[in-house]
Amino acid sequence: MTIGNPAFTSKNNPFDPKAEINVELGIHETFLELAEQSIHMIGISDAQLKVLRAEYKKSKKNFLNGYPYTVEFIKRSDLSRKRPHQRAAVIEAQEKMLYNWNHNLNTPVYVNVDKEGNNNVMEGQQHTTVDSILGDPDDMIYCIVYRDMPDHFEEEFFLNFNCDARTGITDYDHIRMMIFIERKTPTGNSHYEELEKKQGLFEQFNCRYLENKNNNNDIACATSHSSIWKVKHNTLKEMLKFISNDDKLRKNPMIQVTWGFWELMAECGWLRNEDVQNGWRDLVLDMTGQQHVKSELTQMLKENERNWSPIKGPKLLMQIMKERGVEIDMDIVCNDNGSLMRELELEVKTSETAQNYVKMAQDDEV
C-alpha cells in the first residue's frame, strides 16, 4: 500500500520539514511534532485546565446580545490619541502612511472600549485616522465598537486585522498558529482541541487543507471547505486513507458531499465496509470525480423537481449504489423511515441521470 500522494516531491511537499519550500518559510517542525508538544504534554493539571476552560466559556457568554460589537459614530476628539513618546516611535511609518490616506477613507475604525470607558482605536489604525493632521476634530468617524471583550481581545484582533489581511496568511497557517496558541490557552471546545489530531491526519496521508479561493477549488487531494473539521476523527481518518491510496480519487479535490457520504457510512456502521467503500469509488469515478458529484446529484433532484440537500445527497448516492449492485440495507440508511426510503427509490427511478448511472454499472458487468 502506498501512503500519501506521490505527486508531492521532496521539493514541494508542504508537510516535509526538510523540503526547500518549508525551510525557506522557516517551518522546521511538522504538525505532528507540534501536536506532540501540545497542552497535554506541558504539564497542565486536569483541575487547572477545568478552571481555565470555565473562565474562557464565561467570558465568551458576556457578548452583548450574542453579538460582539455595535456600529456607532463617535467624535474624532473623543477617540484616544497616541502620547508623544508613542508618536515618536511611529513617526516614520506615519509619514509614509499619510501618502496612502486615500486608501483609508471610508473604512471603519475598530474601537475597543476599555474598563475606564476610553474609546481605544485598535492597534494599526491610529496613525492615519485618529491622529491625522488632515482631520477635523469634530468629524464623525464611522466606528465598529467592541465592549466588554475578553482579555487579549485587542491583541487577537491585531493579529487578525493587521497580520492576516496584509501578509496573506492562509488557513493552513491559522491551524499551525492555533496549535501554538492551544499549548497555552485551552479553548474548552473539544472541536478545536481535536484539530491538531485531524491536521495530523492530513499530514499522514499527504492531503491538504487550503485557503478558500477560486484557484484552490480544483487541487488534487485538497479541500478548502472548513466543514471538513467537523467530521469525526475516525471518519476523517478512514476517508483520507482511502482517498489518498486510490490512484484516481487522489487526483480530485475533496468536496462537502465526499465527507457527507463518509459520515453517513459511519452512522450506518459501514466505515470499514470495503464493498460500500468501493461501490462509492466506482460511482464517483463514473461521475468523473468527486468535484462533479454534487452537480450530478443536484441534476437528479432537479429532475424530480427538488432542490439540492446536503442531508439527502449522500442517501441518494446510497440508493444508486444499491441499484448498481452493492449490498446496501436502505432501512439502516433511512433509519427505518419508510416514506424516505420510498422517496429515494422513486427519485432514482424517475431521474434519467440516475438511471444512466445504474445502467452504466450493468453495462460494465456485461
Next chain:
Amino acid sequence: MMKYKSNYLLYVLDTGENFKVGIVENRANLNKRFNSLYKQLAKPTEEARAKIKFARVYEGAVDRHIKTCEENLLKKELFEHRLPQANPKGQPTEYFDSHITLDMIVEAIDKQDLCKLNLLYTDYIPEYEN
C-alpha cells in the same frame, strides 16, 4: 458492453485555419449548431467555406462525461492556447490558436480516462441550410 447514451455531444470544429471545441446539449441540434458556427465564421470564399467541418464528434456514456471532457480541455489541457475575444476584456474563447493541431486535441481527449467517449463522426460536414 458500454452504451453511449448522452444527450450531449462533444465536437471539434475545423475552421480550415484553426480548431474549436464545444458541446451541443441535444444530439438533434448538431446540424443546427454547425450551421450557426458556419454563419458566424463568415468565410469570404467558397474555397475557405469548404474547409469548415466537424473534424470529430463524440458521444458519451452520460452527459457528465461530455461536460467534464470539455471542461478539462478548455480549462486545463489547452487553456493557454485559447484565443481571446476581440474586445478589451479579451476573455478566452473556445477557439484555439494555430499552434494546436487536431492530433493534439485528440490526444488531450484520449487522456480523459474517466470520460467514456465514443467517436461518432470523423470529418463530418452537415448540409448547409440557409
